[in-house]
């Protein structure tokens with residue numbers, strides 16, 4: 001169930017189901033009934049205002065109103081636009097509604113104990129204004145709970161963007177598969193609890209659509225997740241390398257190194273400037289430390305091909321030396337995770353980075369920018385978070401992990417996953433360094449890079465949730481054993 005469908009893909013799924021012999025009217029009946037059932041299961045009986053729009057979302061509203069009324073609820077139904085203008089399945093569902101149809105006016109939700117928002121769904125085509133916008137404000141002012149049909153009206157299904165205004169629902173009931181807009185930040189803020197309901201569209205529809213956007217769930221990557229086998233030794237589990245910053249900025253790299261080890265790399269070595277060797281050595285036990293100063297020394301260090309995954313960026317410092325080290329790593333053929341300063345160092349010359357990533361000898365690359373770092377590297381890329389991560393991955397020829405509350409992981413081939421399990425406790429200094437380390441640990445074990453990035457983001461989210469309040473970055477690697485045990 002981890003595929004996400006765009007608005008266009010969802011309407012193709014509807015059409016596919018209809019062509020396969022399930023009437024649209026049946027799909028709409030199932031959709032509206034699912035909403036009514038969700039309402040009766042979750043709310044105490046109240047007077048309900050059902051707000052119906054002029055399209056099929058409104059059609060679902062007529063069905064929900066009928067089922068709630070039959071269940072003994074007091075239902076008042078309001079229609080945006082004229083009844084005569086309803087067409088197709090929605091017009092038929094309006095005929096099957098025996099109650100009154102009131103014109104939708106600005107006071108439609110006054111006194112209601114619950115609002116069912118069936119104004120606009122997938123068909124939202126422009127910013128919401130006028131009466132629907134007034135009702136959105138009135139509902140918010142009154143604090144009346146809103147149950148959204150498919151999408152809270154005003155929210156775009158593909159982008160999670162609010163067009164004009166949007167209801168803040170406590171519950172959103174959507175059908176067949178969730179949409180990216182439900183999970184991107186704006187959407188997450190407006191959807192409340194998200195319920196997914198089967199309305200009679202067969203799973204085979206996915207074979208026709210070949211969707212390439214996913215919710216980041218273990219089913220997406222668990223099959224390729226590395227687990228030690230009988231007969232393994234530390235070198236067969238991979239050797240991660242983390243490049244340390246200078247004397248005053250070593251902590252970030254140590255966090256990454258510890259995380260890489262906890263994620264299962266057989267060995268992890270901190271490649272440290274000589275000046276910071278003592279600081280690093282005095283803080284490390286299972287993680288090893290070696291003096292590596294210049295880009296040339298890093299090249300020499302990576303000639304041992306067992307050192308197969310490298311993280312650079314946390315605490316690395318911005319400028320030429322970091323750029324040269326990045327290029328040296330890319331030439332070595334090791335898998336590479338580029339974070340923080342390793343990204344910012346290419347602000348003026350992003351093409352140099354992308355050309356190196358495309359290089360014949362380069363191994364897989366994973367870029368882990370937060371929004372600020374992303375803008376420095378991909379100045380002209382615009383759109384929703386999903387679109388931007390995808391465009392960046394294509395341009396860079398790398399996996400891009402665009403971090404935040406709704407982290408998006410994108411691959412150059414167009415696959416993208418939206419992460420949904422992260423808690424705000426993760427917004428703490430060094431948490432990104434740990435994420436980069438987990439990715440490195442998985443790459444060291446030869447996990448495929450898109451799957452490794454997705455798995456790491458998910459593990460990071462679970463670790464944050466498992467620890468809960470009071471979390472600091474040091475806690476995250478230590479939570480991995482618990483999270484991994486649950487995962488397996």
Ligand SMILES: NC(=O)C1=CN([C@@H]2O[C@H](COP(=O)(O)OP(=O)(O)OC[C@H]3O[C@@H](n4cnc5c(N)ncnc54)[C@H](OP(=O)(O)O)[C@@H]3O)[C@@H](O)[C@H]2O)[C@@H](O)CC1
Nearest residue numbers: 014027028054055056057120121122123124125126127150
């Ligand atoms: N068989 C199926 O397909 C099934 C579909 N299902 C349901 O159908 C929903 C999709 O239905 P839909 O495509 O009819 O679009 P919908 O969201 O009702 O809106 C379109 C109407 O709104 C209008 N409009 C848009 N924006 C506006 C604005 N800002 N301000 C004012 N008006 C605006 C727009 O006007 P227009 O742009 O044409 O001028 C048009 O009249 C989907 O979300 C799901 O709930 C389920 O029943 C399962 C089976």
Ligand SMILES: Nc1ncnc2c1ncn2[C@@H]1O[C@H](COP(=O)(O)OP(=O)(O)O)[C@@H](O)[C@H]1O
Nearest residue numbers: 403404405422423424426427429430431432433
């Ligand atoms: N509000 C939030 N909810 C969930 N995760 C968050 C939130 N804010 C930040 N994160 C996560 O925390 C990490 C922060 O990384 P980053 O911005 O690089 O910080 P740092 O450089 O201090 O490590 C990222 O993985 C990001 O996705």
Ligand SMILES: [K+]
Nearest residue numbers: 117120151153
């Ligand atoms: K709606």
